[in-house]
Amino acid sequence: MIDDFAKKYLHNDLREIRKAMLWKLDGLSEYDVRRPLTSTGTNLLGLVKHLSLWESRYFGEVFDRPFPEPLPRWDDAKAHGTDMWATEDETREQITDRYRRVWEHSDATINALAIDAPGHVPWWPRPNVMLFNILVHTLTETSRHAGHADILREHLDGSTGTAAEHAIPNRDAAFWEAQHAQIERAAKAAADARSDGIGR
Template sequence: MIDEFAKEYLHGDLRELREVLVWKLDGLAEADVRRPLVASGTNLLGLVKHLTLSESRYFGEVFGRPFPEPMPRWDDLAARGLDMRAAESESREEIVARYRRVWVHSDATISALAVDSPGHVPWWPRPNVMLFNVLVHVLTETARHAGHADILREQLDGAIGEGR
């Protein structure tokens, strides 16, 4: 009973944070969503792109359910870090639509598996995990990046909040 409650609770929070992150792009010009506002070059669209790749890996290949669209592999050293920036050829609409398609895929994985279903994260020091571990990790990472998005958006136009 508690397992299903925990899974649904975490999944609900993840769904809310995804929407908040996408909302941070609303009403901004294309140049603004791509504008790096910190020394690392992080920008709003790059955060969405990064979370797309991250979530597709964690709820995809970790559980033997790879996302059906081509994505860089975790061990592709040439692609490392490129997910934090949107290429000129990638539109906001394309990046957000891919993120939403990843949500559908991730949600299907979360719904299909028990919270204690085993997964394997080869890039973690303790690679044998359960869905619970991955849900907590992805929720934490999404929350962290939503916080980054809060700061970037406030720097751009002063907008704060969750936008719901």
């Protein structure tokens, strides 16, 4: 009974965080969903592309249920890093539609298998896994990248939250300037109190 509960709980959380990832693109220009927003090039559409590729592998080839569309090999050194950004020839719709098709394929795998169904991840040091491991791993990775997307979207237009119905109300610039100043004062006061600047 706990196995069924765990599988359903993890699967539901994965479904919700996937939707949050796509919501982070809503209302943004073509340039804003693609442009690098960190020194390493992290961008919103690239995060979605990355998640679609890896989720398709984890719930596909790991359980001998390959995703039915072509994928670059996981061990192709030339392709390393290309999953983190969209080329000018890839449309937003192609990437987001593929992510939704990956969801359908992954959901079919999750629904078909028991939580202790065996799988094999050749790129992991301990490659023998169960569906439980992959559910937890994929949920963790998707949540991690959703956090990246939160920060990127806030940087672009101040939008925060996990979905339209849970969006944090927009505040005016004066509110955020005051908030920023208050946090800055607290940080400086803490650093001054510890003259070496290193927490103890």
